[in-house]
Amino acid sequence: MPLWKEAGGKYTMVAIVSTVAYLGLEARGVEVQVQVAPGVPAFVVVGLPDKAVAESRERVRAALAAIGLSLPPKRITVNLSPADLPKEGSHFDLPIALGLLAAMGVADAETLAGYVVVGELGLDGRIAPSPGVLLAALHAGEEDKGLICPAAQGAEAAWAGSVEVLAAPDLIALLNHLKGQQLLSAAKPGEVAVQTSGPDLKQVKGQETAKRALEIAAAGGHNLLMIGPPGAGKSLMAACLPGILPPLDSAEALEVSMVASVAGTLEGGQLTRTRPFRSPHHSASMAALTGGGLKVKPGEVSLAHLGVLFLDELPEFQRAVLDSLRQPLETGTVSVARANAHVTFPARVQMIAAMNPCRCGHLGDPALACARAPRCAADYQAKVSGPLLDRIDLHVEVQPVSAADLVLPPPAEGSAEVAERVAAARAVQRDRFRDIKARTNAEADGDVLEAVATPDEAGRALLAQAAEATRMSARGYMRVLRVARTIADLSGADAVGRVHIAEALSYRRRAPVN
Structure with missing residues (x-):
């Protein structure tokens, strides 16, 4: 849900996207809060991010440039809440990018509020696989939300049951789907592997x-x-x-x-x-x-x-x-x-x-x-x-x-x-x-x-x-x-x-x- 706040006669945009942090076999809910505010241009990620999460800003910057968008010349602050929970992994790339796009008005923040988002971004805008998607899908089902994940892991996420899964190959295809311009096909559960036979x-x-x-x-x-x-x-x-x-x-x-x-x-x-x-x-x-x-x-x-x-x-x-x-x-x-x-x-x-x-x-x-x-x-x-x-x-x-x-x-x-x-x-x-x-x-x-x-x-x-x-x-x-x-x-x-x-x-x- 987007929030407009007035600060010194200028408006600040705050968008929120849901994702998860993994703790063992438990997926804990995390809010990605993205604020675009007037000030010296900067891009800061806070909320106990590890090295991979801190580097997300460079991957997000390059991925947006690949689809023809540039960051606004403002102060961008990304808060991963709860702030005292350690955040590890590259799966925070996609929720940060979507939160930023919602704050910029490119994506609909109200639509994104109904999804849990995970995925790593490539510099060309592709959405790459990341560990733990099945746990994220089960968590999304418990929260009565859908899941946005990489296309390569749609079959994995679909095993969670009745969860709506949007498995996108790249950022532009995902944005087109959210705008209703080009719908993604529904993800289907992967095959059950044939039992392998070892020595007799x-x-x-x-x-x-x-x-x-x-x-x-x-x-x-x-x-x-x-x-x-x-x-x-x-x-x-x-x-x-x-x-x-x-x-x-x-x-x-x-x-x-x-x-x-x-x-x-x-x-x-x-x-x-x-x-x-x-x-x-x-x-x-x-x-x-x-x-x-x-x-x-x-x-x-x-x-x-x-x-x-x-x-x-x-x-x-x-x-x-x-x-x-x-x-x-x-x-x-x-x-x-x-x-x-x-x-x-x-x-x-x-x-x-x-x-x-x-x-x-x-x-x-x-x-x-x-x-x-x-x-x-x-x-x-x-x-x-x-x-x-x-x-x-x-x-x-x-x-x-x-x-x-x-x-x-x-x-x-x-x-x-x-x-x-x-x-x-x-x-x-x-x-x-x-x-x-x-x-x-x-x-x-x-x-x-x-x-x-x-x-x-x-x-x-x-x-x-x-x-x-x-x-x-x-x-x-x-x-x-x-x-x-x-x-x-x-x-x-x-x-x-x-x-x-x-x-x-x-x-x-x-x-x-x-």
Whole structure:
């Protein structure tokens, strides 16, 4: 809404355009207030802008010149309100330009009042993509407004539902649409990407125990650690996991796409039903893994939300980096605290880790083991902290693959058959937890877990005996119950029995060889 104010016998024009500032997966409303007033010619942007926002004035100046407009020889002040909220990113370019055009009388300020505006401007007036458009569209829907965004991200914004989306390729096309001279076509949601197929479990020779653990992990959303020599197939089995996991449902696909939108990795407005699979290198920093940086962005643990985070060569990661995962693995969220912001990202991941038993990798093989064996195993495995290992539900030892194993015919059962059993177990859990926030057995806790996973008398006695003998922590006790509940679901059992507890205990962590 334009406002005319008299100042010293001269009139000052103030125009307001709505946009957003991103804080994690939250889009907060921001008013772009543009004032064109008499005075020494200047163009000032205030309201805690970062470097990219402060440079908007040069991009806006060049974009207006590209469409044949020049800035008035007056004092132009742009205030980003609320002024105490940090503003980051280039998506403020377009709302500043439109606010300035409204203050100059080129665009209708009353029409712009019904839209949330995001987009970066090129020097030639083109509107370039910027991260977070899906969040801006959802915010616009909550505010009962439309959205003006780059043409390349119209398909992404259209996933927000009934929000009116104006996806413009350049500034002149947008102005023509607002004036009714040349209407833009309505944005349509992007396509749903076809689920990609990775390696098949039929490629894995032998390793029946590890494949069974992988199936249990997939069925219940449990964390898994595979320990074995180089070349045993640990990375291959981890890569097979997305192929046996059920596809994302509509709500989950939207959650995953919101994270990708903020990270700027959602291409072509495509939503995917394939669960994320992230495999960061062991040299990754804490900010890369958990999120952060100068402009707080989601890290690998958030980019893998509702999917798989695969950490190969686990002890080679820095210990502080690994320990930063302890809170996300327990709560399903990661909080990044900075002096000027406190941001929370979702991080409900299934962590799959792989490691060698020792630095040389051949512990137990007299012909290949190093001179420090078996002492090197304890030193190497001690690089991973006990509290992190306690958060891993399934620990399995992967045996070396012999030449005799390699010449065997492919297994009769592959990813398709395992995926059917996993889907059936997930369906049971979805029905079981339909009234609460938990999706899988791995997320069940407290009274909920006690209600669905209390074992029978024989199972309870076995679990109590094992807990006392191994000095199991309370967290470890609960994780055994969760794994046992998943094993029972895979077998179609309504109650958790002794046999399920026994198998769950077989996957608990064992002390390294001394």
